Amino acid sequence: MLETVPLTLLAANMLFLLTAALVWAGLSQVLVIGQRTVLLLALANALLAASLGCNALRGIAWDGLSYWGANMMAISSFALLRQSIPTAIGAAPSWWPTLALLAVAGLLLAPMPPDSDWMPVINFSCLSLLMGFTSFETWRHLRRRLKLALALGLCSPLILVTALLLLRLALLLQGSGARIRDASVGNVAWLWAVLLMGLVLNATLAFMVLMRLILRIRRLTERDALTDALNRRAFGALLSREQAQLARGQGHALVMLDVDHFKRINDTLGHAAGDAALKHLVQQLQGCLREADRLGRLGGEEFGVLLPLSDQAGALLAAERMRATLQAHPLLWQGQPWPMTASFGVAVAQAPHDDADALMQRADAALYRAKEAGRNRVEAD
Ligand SMILES: Nc1nc2c(ncn2[C@@H]2O[C@H](COP(=O)(O)OP(=O)(O)OP(=O)(O)O)[C@@H](O)[C@H]2O)c(=O)[nH]1
Numbered sequence: 001m002l003e004t005v006p007l008t009l010l011a012a013n014m015l016f017l018l019t020a021a022l023v024w025a026g027l028s029q030v031l032v033i034g035q036r037t038v039l040l041l042a043l044a045n046a047l048l049a050a051s052l053g054c055n056a057l058r059g060i061a062w063d064g065l066s067y068w069g070a071n072m073m074a075i076s077s078f079a080l081l082r083q084s085i086p087t088a089i090g091a092a093p094s095w096w097p098t099l100a101l102l103a104v105a106g107l108l109l110a111p112m113p114p115d116s117d118w119m120p121v122i123n124f125s126c127l128s129l130l131m132g133f134t135s136f137e138t139w140r141h142l143r144r145r146l147k148l149a150l151a152l153g154l155c156s157p158l159i160l161v162t163a164l165l166l167l168r169l170a171l172l173l174q175g176s177g178a179r180i181r182d183a184s185v186g187n188v189a190w191l192w193a194v195l196l197m198g199l200v201l202n203a204t205l206a207f208m209v210l211m212r213l214i215l216r217i218r219r220l221t222e223r224d225a226l227t228d229a230l231n232r233r234a235f236g237a238l239l240s241r242e243q244a245q246l247a248r249g250q251g252h253a254l255v256m257l258d259v260d261h262f263k264r265i266n267d268t269l270g271h272a273a274g275d276a277a278l279k280h281l282v283q284q285l286q287g288c289l290r291e292a293d294r295l296g297r298l299g300g301e302e303f304g305v306l307l308p309l310s311d312q313a314g315a316l317l318a319a320e321r322m323r324a325t326l327q328a329h330p331l332l333w334q335g336q337p338w339p340m341t342a343s344f345g346v347a348v349a350q351a352p353h354d355d356a357d358a359l360m361q362r363a364d365a366a367l368y369r370a371k372e373a374g375r376n377r378v379e380a381d
Contacts, residue, residue: 006181009191010056016195017049020202027209033216034209040084041205047077048198055180058114067114071123075105078130081201085134085158088208091141097133101126117175124169131162154208157200164193224297226275227282235296235304239356242308246349252308253315253348256363257322259301260341260375265331273333277340280331288322304363312348312380319344319378327376343370347381 024042028035051073058066079098086093105126112119135158142151168190180187222234230238242252259265259281266274278301285295285305294306305322307315323344330337345367349359362381370379 005188006183006191007056009188009195010052010180013191013195013198014049014052016198017045017052020198021045021049031213034088034212037084037087038209040080040087041202044077044080044084045198045202047073047080051077052180052194058179058181063114067119068109068112071109071119072106074123075102075126075130078127082130082134085205085208086137086141088205088212089138089141089154090145090212091137093137098130101129117172121169121172124165124172128162128165128169131158131165135159135162154204157204161197161201164197227278227297229282229303230294230296232296232298235294235298235306236356238294238296239304239306239359242306243349243354243356243359245308246351246354250309251311251349252306253310253312253318253346254359254363255305255307255315255319255322255344255346256298256360256367257303257305257319257342257344258367258371260343260371262301265338265340269333269338273331273338276333277331277338280329281326281340281342284325284329285322288318288325293318304360310348312346315346315348316378316380319346323376323378341376343367343375344378345370345381346378 021042024038024045028038028042031038051070054061054066054070054073058070060066079102082098083093083095105122108122109119135155138158139151139155142154145151146154171186176186180191222230224231239254245252259277262274262277265277278297281301281303282295282297285303289295289305290307292308296304296306298304305318307318310318323342327339327341330339332338345363345365347359347363347366366379366381370377373379
């Protein structure tokens with residue numbers, strides 16, 4: 001009776017990993033972004049299932065497959081995880097260290113006899129190393145982007161898996177590693193741990209892929225496709241939110257700007273040059289702004305800049321800085337400089353009842369005056 005427990009657990013592990021591989025492979029067909037990551041995850045699960053299967057065939061199948069092949073499949077599976085997990089959250093790990101580790105593992109394992117005690121030691125050293133690196137890189141990447149608790153929550157499953165692999169390695173070094181079909185308590189516990197690792201890793205990865213998708217979709221709905229500045233709707237929402245802060249005494253200013261004689265760029269150099277000019281403008285303006293300031297494209301060649309915690313004097317200074325920067329940095333089109341200027345209108349939020357639309361209208365009126373007064377200048381409301 002007890003003999004069947006490890007075999008049942010092995011079958012459950014393989015079934016789970018193969019199902020996960022199929023689900024990831026299916027997802028790769030429908031996802032538009034992160035397709036490569038998801039395919040790597042499918043392959044990693046399938047390789048791990050195959051490795052367990054070959055492991056179970058020791059003594060029955062050819063030794064080259066059930067020992068050397070099984071170990072190399074497990075290491076390759078974790079190598080794919082190392083490449084795909086950080087990619088799932090937007091990092092780009094280099095393939096070279098992973099490939100180098102795979103090559104070293106292959107060279108060390110190749111000359112070993114099947115019953116060598118060092119074979120599982122090398123196998124689990126590689127798995128621990130790969131998972132340790134993955135945990136560290138994921139942590140480093142997430143820590144910079146997420147709050148501490150969320151970054152820790154997402155990394156803890158990876159750290160748990162690393163810890164379990166290290167524990168297995170320690171047991172092997174003490175000489176207490178068991179064969180995968182053994183009915184010993186230690187081996188049954190290990191097979192449960194493998195099942196737990198598979199579940200935890202796949203659930204964490206699914207969450208990471210989903211999180212990345214949501215962030216990407218949010219970005220697509222908030223950003224202007226050409227310039228990557230906020231689009232009109234997102235900028236308006238931000239302005240309304242800032243307006244709500246007014247009641248707490250936190251004032252802000254709005255700068256609206258419009259490129260001067262933009263039509264001439266289109267008419268003389270072509271529409272592609274016009275597009276390049278808009279991108280150039282955004283790049284130049286971003287360089288002039290504080291971290292808290294927000295730039296939005298309101299339509300055509302008209303932009304808005306929201307300056308939180310700013311009074312009129314500060315907003316005028318910021319607008320003048322943007323105007324001068326733009327004038328000093330002409331558009332370079334096919335190696336030729338093309339002078340580019342813009343006119344600016346500044347308005348400061350006055351009272352809670354002064355809503356976002358009213359503030360935009362006042363900034364727009366000031367901008368209109370700047371155009372009327374000869375362009376390439378800043379006017380205040
Ligand atoms: N290339 C390009 N052109 C655009 C885009 N959006 C709007 N335009 C063009 O921008 C031009 C705006 O021209 P006008 O409104 O006459 O303004 P202007 O030539 O800048 O003149 P002033 O604002 O009075 O200084 C039009 O020719 C639009 O077709 C865009 O995304 N790309």
